[in-house]
Amino acid sequence: MLSEKIALTRLGVYADRKQLGTARELLHIEEKALERKVKQQATETEFKEYVNEYFHEALFEYLDVYSNDKNYLFSQILTIDPNIPDVLDACVKRATTATQLDTLISKVTFLTRDILKMVNNPPFRAENSNKAHVDKIGLAVRYIGVDNVRFALLSYIGKNWLPHSTEPYNDFKEKFWQYSIATANCARTLAKYYKIDESVAFLLGLLHGIGMSMSLRLYLRAFDTVRVIQMKALTKANRKDIVKLVDTLTLDNSFVSEALRRFTPTVSHHVIERLGLKFAPILPTMEELRENVPFKQSSPMTRLLKQSQTFVQYKMLQKSRLIELDDAKVFLTQANINNDIITILNKVDLLKIDIRPQE
Incomplete structure (x- = not known):
């Protein structure tokens, strides 16, 4: 969702390669100096990684609080x-x-x-x-x-309800919308097989992941806020060495991904609960997603959603060449997606908003 380049980097496709600094043989004294420099750089890198983890512990504690602060969510992140x-x-x-x-x-x-x-x-x-x-x-x-x-x-x-900006993750907005509308279209198609109203299924597919975009906005807003708080506390504690490092920290893609994974179900549940819908019984499904109820123990509505979102995730990964065939089979099987369901969903125009009533 953040970007294909980030995903490929995490898979090692864009891993940095060490290059030779010079073609001539190094003198003994140069070798020793280089060895010390490498060790020093390694120590500095390890220390910066430690500071980054320490900072993100504080950041995630902050997010734990504000992802459950409904007044903040619906006044600062999403106005309904x-x-x-x-x-x-x-x-x-x-x-x-x-x-x-x-x-x-x-x-x-x-x-x-x-x-x-x-x-x-x-x-x-x-x-x-x-x-x-x-x-x-x-x-x-x-x-x-x-x-x-x-x-x-x-x-x-x-x-x-799409965010106006998710800079520097500029691909997110488009990818998130594609994911949302595609999941809604798949849920609408599967609705008749589950004997569920197609408009309810479409709504569930469309909004079930709303917490993802909100969690990203939460993270981006919180990053600088928590950094300032931490720098003030460290300055007060006379840890100027750490203050300088905290000031140089940049967005860490791994931690951003972790934030989306951790907070999306909770924030999405808050949104659906806030809406208080009378004719769309989708809140129980949001509760099952939040509690990570296994597929076999899930309600029919939740099963419909899990199959829809899993199929769409598979298609997005396939398009970006981020999933192998063997992995895809395991991935789809987790949501009990068999060849019959694949045949049905392969006929769906994932990104088209079909306003014609289906038979």
Whole structure:
């Protein structure tokens, strides 16, 4: 998710190679000086690694607190429009009418903009059409159709919650959206086999990983905050040698990955709990993900999600050439994905937002 280059580096593909410094033979005195320099550099590197681990212990303690601070999460990391839960419920409620959607969408600026943009562009409007543009939400919903518009609304909400910036991990935003919409599409496809409502399955697939983007933002914000706190404490303790090292620390990809792995399930659960959805029973699945319940002990809804996300992860790894065939078989088997399921999901257009009702 952070970047393909980081993944390849961790696999050793981009490992640094030592190069010869000179072609001539070194004099004995030069050899001794070089040996001392290498030892000194090794000692300094080991000490910096120790300081980095010490710093990240403090950083993760900070993240432990703020990943469970709901006031902070929903005021500083993700602001949820108070009308959004009602829109989400309306999208999964079978008896929702065009009038109800008109009222709800009109309260949310970005949804109003996106729905009108959709209805006024192909395939709903010919490129050279002379017809007047639709400027009323109610008319737009009726023209598109209630069943058609549900999935568009859900995807617009998911996309609106993407972080504005995750610098220096500039690939994350696009990869995370691809992962989210692909998982949603797979969950929607598998829904009928699990006898689960397809809009509920789509919503679960779309939002189950929201904590990943939030955890990354948490980490990036916390890094400098905790560094300043640590530098002040070390200065007070008269450890200027460590203060200088802490000041030179940069983002560590391994620790960032660990933060995403550790905090995503908890933060995602907080989001779904915060929404308080009435017609989308997905909170129990978020609890099972948080508690890391094994596949065989999971509920049908959780199994559907695990198969969807595992298949999408496999396809992303395969595309980046980060998984071998033997590893892929083991990976897919963990989610009980057999050839029949692979055949079904291989037909899914992972990144297309299909707003047509499926049979």
